[in-house]
Each structure stands twice: as C-alpha cells, then as structure tokens.
Amino acid sequence: MKRLPKSSFFVLSIILIFFGSSQTLWALTEAAQKIFEDNNAAVYQIRIVDLNSGEKSSIGSGFRFSEEGFFATNYHVIADVISTPERYRIEYRKDNGEHGDLIIRDIDVPHDLAILQGQASGDKPYLSLKSSALSKGDKVFPMGNPLDLGMTIIEGTYNGLIGEKFYQQILLSASLNGGMSGGPAFDSTGNIVGVNVAIEGNDLSYLVPVDYLIDLVKKIKKETASWEETIQEQFLERYRRIIDSFLKGDWSSEIFGSLKVPKNISPSFFKCWGESKPEDKKENQFFEYSYKWCKNENSVYLSSEFNTGIIGYLFYWLKSDTLNSLEFSQLYSKEFAKTYFYPTVKKKEVSKFKCKNKFVEFADHNWKGTYCQRQYKKFPKLHDVFLSFALLNGPNRGHLIKVGLAGINEPLARRFLKKFLGGIEWAE
Amino acid sequence: MGRIIVELLSPQGTNTERRFIFEDGKATIGRSYSNDIILDDPFVSSEHFSIENTGEDFFVVDLSSENGTELSHNVFLKGQGAKIRSGEEICIGKTRLRILLADHPVEPAKPKETFAAVRQFLDKSSVAISSSLFAMGMLVWFIKMDTPEAAFETKEFFIYSLVYIVFALLYSSFFRIFVSSKQFKTYFKRFLTIINLDVFFEVVFTVVDPFLYFWIMDNRLMIFFDGFVSLLFSVAMFWVGLKLTKDVLRMGDYIKIAVISIALASMAVVASDGFSWGSGRKPIYPAKMVPYLQPLTKPQKLDTFLEESGRELFSAKK
Numbered sequence: 001m002k003r004l005p006k007s008s009f010f011v012l013s014i015i016l017i018f019f020g021s022s023q024t025l026w027a028l029t030e031a032a033q034k035i036f037e038d039n040n041a042a043v044y045q046i047r048i049v050d051l052n053s054g055e056k057s058s059i060g061s062g063f064r065f066s067e068e069g070f071f072a073t074n075y076h077v078i079a080d081v082i083s084t085p086e087r088y089r090i091e092y093r094k095d096n097g098e099h100g101d102l103i104i105r106d107i108d109v110p111h112d113l114a115i116l117q118g119q120a121s122g123d124k125p126y127l128s129l130k131s132s133a134l135s136k137g138d139k140v141f142p143m144g145n146p147l148d149l150g151m152t153i154i155e156g157t158y159n160g161l162i163g164e165k166f167y168q169q170i171l172l173s174a175s176l177n178g179g180m181s182g183g184p185a186f187d188s189t190g191n192i193v194g195v196n197v198a199i200e201g202n203d204l205s206y207l208v209p210v211d212y213l214i215d216l217v218k219k220i221k222k223e224t225a226s227w228e229e230t231i232q233e234q235f236l237e238r239y240r241r242i243i244d245s246f247l248k249g250d251w252s253s254e255i256f257g258s259l260k261v262p263k264n265i266s267p268s269f270f271k272c273w274g275e276s277k278p279e280d281k282k283e284n285q286f287f288e289y290s291y292k293w294c295k296n297e298n299s300v301y302l303s304s305e306f307n308t309g310i311i312g313y314l315f316y317w318l319k320s321d322t323l324n325s326l327e328f329s330q331l332y333s334k335e336f337a338k339t340y341f342y343p344t345v346k347k348k349e350v351s352k353f354k355c356k357n358k359f360v361e362f363a364d365h366n367w368k369g370t371y372c373q374r375q376y377k378k379f380p381k382l383h384d385v386f387l388s389f390a391l392l393n394g395p396n397r398g399h400l401i402k403v404g405l406a407g408i409n410e411p412l413a414r415r416f417l418k419k420f421l422g423g424i425e426w427a428e
Numbered sequence: 429m430g431r432i433i434v435e436l437l438s439p440q441g442t443n444t445e446r447r448f449i450f451e452d453g454k455a456t457i458g459r460s461y462s463n464d465i466i467l468d469d470p471f472v473s474s475e476h477f478s479i480e481n482t483g484e485d486f487f488v489v490d491l492s493s494e495n496g497t498e499l500s501h502n503v504f505l506k507g508q509g510a511k512i513r514s515g516e517e518i519c520i521g522k523t524r525l526r527i528l529l530a531d532h533p534v535e536p537a538k539p540k541e542t543f544a545a546v547r548q549f550l551d552k553s554s555v556a557i558s559s560s561l562f563a564m565g566m567l568v569w570f571i572k573m574d575t576p577e578a579a580f581e582t583k584e585f586f587i588y589s590l591v592y593i594v595f596a597l598l599y600s601s602f603f604r605i606f607v608s609s610k611q612f613k614t615y616f617k618r619f620l621t622i623i624n625l626d627v628f629f630e631v632v633f634t635v636v637d638p639f640l641y642f643w644i645m646d647n648r649l650m651i652f653f654d655g656f657v658s659l660l661f662s663v664a665m666f667w668v669g670l671k672l673t674k675d676v677l678r679m680g681d682y683i684k685i686a687v688i689s690i691a692l693a694s695m696a697v698v699a700s701d702g703f704s705w706g707s708g709r710k711p712i713y714p715a716k717m718v719p720y721l722q723p724l725t726k727p728q729k730l731d732t733f734l735e736e737s738g739r740e741l742f743s744a745k746k
Binding site: 323326333345374392409418421 | 573638712714716720721725730731738740741
C-alpha cells in the first residue's frame with residue numbers, strides 16, 4: 001500500500017512542448033479574429049533543429065517584440081540548446097515559409113522565459129510589451145502553433161494569479177496544447193498579458209505574466225557568461241526571495257498529534273493535503289494514523305532531464321492498540337525509512353545521497369534524525385536536501401517529521417530549517 | 429575350507445560399495461557372465477583372475493589377463509598365482525577389490541556420534557512436515573507484522589507463501605546433485621528441516637534486529653553489520669548441511685558445493701546492488717526504531733545538528 005503521497009495529488013505541470021491532447025474547437029469570437037489578424041505577423045513557431053539530421057527535434061512558439069529582432073519564448077523550449085549547444089540550432093518559422101536563425105540572448109529560469117535574437121526586424125511587425133491589469137472573468141486569447149498544425153488562436157478566461165510573490169503565474173481556463181509554449185496571450189484589446197507556459201488537468205493553463213518579461217528585457221545581458229552559472233544564480237535567487245518572505249511572515253501554529261507545528265506557512269506557495277484513519281481490526285487496519293503534508297506544486301524546469309525547486313514537509317503520527325510493541329516498531333521503522341520531496345532523476349544528473357544520522361533534541365523530546373544531501377552534477381551549486389525525524393517513542397506510538405528542499409544550497413536550507421523545525425513544540 | 433569375502437571398493441577412498449561372500453572360498457572374477465563376480469570395467473579381461481584355496485592358504489591366480497593383476501606390495505601377476513593375506517587389496521583394470529577372511533579383526537563399536545542421532549531424527553517424515561508447518565506459521569506471523577494489511581485472502585500473502593515453498597524446494601533439492609536417487613528422499617527431508625530452521629531464525633532475527641541496530645547511526649556500518657550477520661547465517665547453514673551429508677559426501681563434493689554457493693551468493697549480491705543501496709537515487713539511512721530505548725549520550729541540539737551535519741555534508745564535495 002502506498003500511503004503517501006498519493007499520485008493523484010501529484011498534478012505535475014505538464015510542459016506543453018512535449019504533450020498534446022485532442023484539440024478543443026473554440027468558436028472564435030470577432031475579438032479573437034481581430035487579434036489574430038493584428039498580431040499573426042509577429043508570432044512564430046520556434047524550432048529546435050537537430051544539426052545532424054537537419055530536422056526539428058522539438059517545437060514551441062514565440063513572438064518578435066522589438067525592432068532589434070528580439071524574440072520571446074519559454075526557457076523550456078530552448079533548454080536543450082543551453083545544455084548541448086553543439087547539437088542544435090534555433091530557428092523561427094512561419095506558415096508561409098518565412099524563417100531565420102535565432103541565438104539565445106538571455107534566460108530567466110524560475111519564470112521559464114528566454115529572449116532570443118534574430119536579424120533586426122527592419123519593417124517587419126513586432127509586438128510591444130506593456131503591463132496590463134486583468135480581473136477575473138476577462139477574456140484572454142493565447143496564440144501559438146500547437147503540434148505543428150499551424151498558427152492558431154484560442155479563447156480562455158482569466159482566473160487570477162497563483163503562486164508566491166515574485167513567482168506568480170496567470171491561471172487561465174483554456175486548453176493550450178503542446179507546441180504553444182512561448183506563444184503570446186492577449187487581452188481583448190490586443191495587449192500582451194503573458195506567455196503560454198504550462199497545462200494541467202482539463203483546460204487548466206498557465207501563463208507567465210508579461211511583467212516578468214518586461215523585467216528581463218530591462219536587464220538583458222550585454223555579454224553571454226556561462227549559462228550554467230546564470231541558471232544556478234537565478235535558482236538560488238528564487239529560493240532567497242521565497243525563504244525571505246517565509247521568514248518575514250507571521251507563522252501561526254496548530255496542534256497535530258502531540259505536537260504544536262507551524263500551520264501552512266504560506267498558502268500561496270504550499271498546497272497541503274492530509275488523511276487520517278482510525279484503527280479497525282475488521283478492516284485489517286491495525287494502527288491509527290494521521291498525516292498532513294504540504295508542497296509547492298509549481299516546480300521549476302531546470303533542464304530537459306528534470307524539474308526541481310520543490311519544498312515539502314510532512315507531519316505524521318501513528319499509534320496502535322492492536323499491534324504489540326515489536327510489531328509496532330517494525331511498522332514505525334518502515335514509515336521512518338520512507339523519503340519524499342526530491343525529484344526523480346537519472347543517476348548521471350545527481351550524486352548519491354549522503355546522510356548524517358544523529359540523536360537530536362527538540363520540542364522537549366529526543367528524536368532520531370537524519371540529514372541527507374545530494375549535489376546536482378551539472379549545477380554543482382544546487383543540492384537536494386532531505387531531513388527525517390522520528391520521535392523516540394514509548395510503546396505503540398510514534399511521530400515523524402520529514403522536510404525536503406530540492407535544488408537549494410546549504411545556507412538557504414539552514415535558514416529555513418532553523419525556523420521551521422525550531423518552531424515545533426511539544427503540546428501535551 | 430574357509431569362507432572368503434570379496435569387497436568391491438569405491439573408485440576413490442576405502443568405502444565398500446558391494447560385498448560378495450563365498451562359503452567355499454572359491455571365486456572367479458572378470459567381465460564374462462560366467463564369472464562369480466561380474467565387473468563392467470572395460471580394462472578387465474573376460475576371465476581375469478580366480479581365488480583358490482588349499483584348505484588353509486588362499487591364492488590369487490591371474491588367468492593370463494590382458495592388463496594383469498596387481499596386489500599390494502608391488503606384486504604384479506600375469507598368468508601366475510600368489511598367496512594372499514586377509515585385508516589385502518587387489519587392483520585390476522580400474523577396479524579395486526579387497527579380500528577378507530572370516531577371522532579378519534574388526535574395530536570395537538564406536539559410541540554414537542551426536543550428529544548421527546540428529547541425522548536419524550531428521551530423516552523422519554513427521555519432523556520434516558511439522559517443521560514446515562511451523563516455519564509457515566512463523567512466516568504468517570511475520571507477514572502479518574510486516575504488512576498488517578496483508579490478510580490471508582490477499583494476493584501478497586500467497587506470493588510470500590509461494591516464494592517460501594519454491595525456495596524450500598530449491599534448497600532441499602540442491603544436494604540432490606551429490607546423492608544417489610535412493611538416498612534422495614532422506615536428504616530432501618533433512619534439508620527441508622534445515623531450511624525451516626533457517627526461516628525460523630531469520631524471522632526471529634528480523635524482529636530482534638531493531639534492538640541491535642538502534643544505536644548504529646552510520647549506514648555503512650549498519651550495512652556491514654547486516655552483511656556480517658547474513659554471512660554468519662549462511663555459514664551456519666552450510667556447516668549444518670555438511671554435517672548432515674557427511675555420510676555420503678567426499679572432499680571433492682564439499683569444494684564443488686562451496687564454489688557453487690559462493691557463485692550464487694555473489695550473483696545475488698551483484699543483482700541486488702542495483703535495487704537497494706547501490707542506486708543512490710533515494711536517501712538511505714538507519715531507520716530502526718525500538719520502543720523505550722534512548723540515546724546513550726546526550727543528543728545534539730537542533731541548531732547544532734543542522735549546522736554540523738550541513739557543514740560536514742556540504743564540505744565533502746567532489
């Protein structure tokens with residue numbers, strides 16, 4: 001039995017470029033027709049072309065937004081070119097055959113944005129970027145080239161911003177499809193509001209707000225330093241901001257089992273789930289338990305190998321009258337050994353987990369504690385950190401705490417953990 | 429006229445494979461079916477040699493055989509006869525025989541060896557059956573403890589039982605390679621009982637091991653310790669196995685068994701490597717928990733733990 005975390009809750013962001021589902025036919029309104037006609041000339045398919053075969057290996061969308069020939073798209077559309085530039089080139093292309101080469105000018109990994117540059121546009125049209133405010137229910141019109149079928153426009157409804165400050169996304173009820181990643185989304189007056197980025201479930205789509213693109217354009221890199229360095233710095237900067245805002249916030253606490261634990265630290269960042277079951281011999285349920293776990297759902301696309309940037313934590317208590325203490329410790333040991341909150345990746349991407357194990361005292365009690373860490377091989381400044389604690393218990397009852405931070409460094413992890421774990425108290 | 433006994437010896441060693449008794453003290457030996465002792469050895473002639481007597485003395489007479497007859501003390505006969513003493517060995521072709529007279533001295537009876545008694549006990553069907561039932565009972569208890577949700581009617585339960593049965597049958601049949609089919613049933617019973625004992629001890633150990641491992645905070649040390657205990661179990665099993673087969677196995681067989689066991693064990697280790705602690709994709713740490721036990725020394729404060737462990741882990745970069 002897999003008790004935790006339920007896979008159905010793991011609604012992973014499915015990146016548009018790789019996935020497509022059957023297309024929904026939208027009855028286009030007049031507004032949509034007009035937006036399409038006005039802007040079509042500046043929206044392109046972005047192709048990642050394999051140098052050896054000369055064929056496209058993946059596709060996305062993008063748009064020209066300046067006279068100098070700057071294009072915007074998603075970082076995940078061009079991530080392969082960053083990691084293996086010797087194998088690919090980037091090309092923009094229109095249905096009518098117009099095409100040209102692009103180079104990467106800058107990236108913003110946490111927001112999943114990239115700026116590319118082709119030859120100066122001359123008299124070619126481009127879209128201008130300006131910040132715009134929307135309210136729930138407003139119509140939004142994403143454009144892009146789904147599944148290499150040709151440029152399309154669809155209609156959706158704006159449903160507000162989600163996520164932690166500085167790293168928000170627009171939630172849109174629309175069915176984006178694979179290949180539309182990086183395409184622009186317009187409001188009904190034809191202003192760009194965001195860049196298509198991800199889908200989830202049925203008709204849940206996400207956009208990167210245009211403001212982040214404007215910020216990126218303002219501080220565009222003058223020279224190209226190592227992309228790996230940039231990616232790592234941006235990743236850590238994201239954590240710095242998120243953890244700062246956690247630490248500044250007022251944490252309320254709640255009773256869970258015998259403990260007083262921090263209540264959802266930041267509802268905009270963490271999504272929490274929980275479950276409990278009473279002991280029932282007839283149902284073969286030989287122990288009573290309750291757990292709650294919280295985790296951010298919008299992970300960050302690091303490379304085509306994996307997404308990371310997850311913080312998660314779990315509180316879990318269990319007790320039993322049915323099992324004898326030998327049987328219970330068997331169960332307790334097994335639950336203690338389970339691990340969560342780190343990405344599943346290939347061996348070549350990460351080092352082995354190394355762990356330090358100690359008896360630790362906090363919340364007025366002794367715990368068996370483990371601190372584990374592994375390093376990302378291509379991004380050596382980033383690490384997965386995982387901690388697990390089991391209360392040294394009396395007979396037939398136990399308490400477990402697990403925390404994971406994926407893609408972080410030691411000082412940032414420590415800042416978070418000190419406050420998070422230090423805030424846990426004994427409540428009995 | 430005295431009786432004479434001819435023993436057919438095993439190809440190596442001094443074990444007797446068959447014994448022939450001639451009350452009149454006369455016998456002919458060879459490949460032909462007209463002989464008193466018929467040998468299948470291709471290097472033996474159809475009428476190879478005969479044993480004759482003069483009432484008091486016994487003689488071996490080579491009947492002009494192709495390869496001759498060899499007695500102890502470097503006496504070699506071809507078409508000749510020679511006097512023979514009780515206990516003397518005769519070698520013809522690749523076959524060895526020993527001649528004994530009725531008054532040949534025998535050693536006094538030995539007291540019964542402990543293990544012989546054990547062997548006899550284990551040869552009873554009732555012991556094999558009841559130990560199997562007992563081991564199954566242990567397993568049921570263990571499965572229930574390990575996965576309390578696995579009830580009798582669930583699939584997991586039958587899979588566990590099936591694995592046990594297959595394992596027990598395989599192990600019990602392993603020694604079949606070395607024993608004759610006549611003895612197989614006996615050995616099967618013996619080994620079934622041993623495997624049941626092993627299951628019993630393994631289950632007991634698994635239940636007790638959190639107590640042993642509770643204070644071991646180094647995962648590598650724990651893996652080493654765990655490996656050491658498994659090794660002890662295997663060696664014990666092997667030793668008991670040898671003791672029980674002592675009455676049929678020879679030195680060469682022991683070596684073969686050891687080599688096969690080591691090869692199988694290493695294959696199992698290599699195969700399991702990828703699944704468990706070799707993969708490196710999951711954090712693995714000593715997670716054994718036991719009620720009531722507390723640390724032997726003062727535990728670390730949380731902040732010290734976070735700082736020290738963090739520093740140690742992050743400074744050990746490649």
